[in-house]
Amino acid sequence: xxxxxxxxxxxxxxxxxxxxxxxxxxxxxxxxxxxxxxxxxxxxxxxxxxxxxxxxxxxxxxxxxxxxxxxxxxxxxxxxxxxxxxxxxxxxxxxxxxxxxxxx
Numbered sequence: 001x002x003x004x005x006x007x008x009x010x011x012x013x014x015x016x017x018x019x020x021x022x023x024x025x026x027x028x029x030x031x032x033x034x035x036x037x038x039x040x041x042x043x044x045x046x047x048x049x050x051x052x053x054x055x056x057x058x059x060x061x062x063x064x065x066x067x068x069x070x071x072x073x074x075x076x077x078x079x080x081x082x083x084x085x086x087x088x089x090x091x092x093x094x095x096x097x098x099x100x101x102x103x104x
Contacts, residue, residue, distance in 0.1 A: 013089045020092045036089065
């Protein structure tokens with residue numbers, strides 16, 4: 001059991017992402033909670049989530065869709081330190097408002 005704790009990732013929200021998550025519909029907030037839990041246990045590569053992928057031109061930055069249909073909500077996260085297993089969720093909101101070039 002101790003080895004599981006040692007291998008888990010720490011997943012934080014940036015200040016902006018914290019504010020964004022407060023305005024999510026309940027079902028989307030639940031999906032985000034599930035994603036965060038998975039990220040903590042399994043790591044940043046989440047191929048089982050819809051439209052998961054690396055963000056081109058942004059090292060160690062990933063995204064996925066949190067739901068199907070419209071409006072579509074996405075989450076963007078970045079590995080900030082692989083050696084201590086730390087990542088941050090940087091954006092959570094609608095796909096149409098996600099400017100991947102500006103998310104850093």
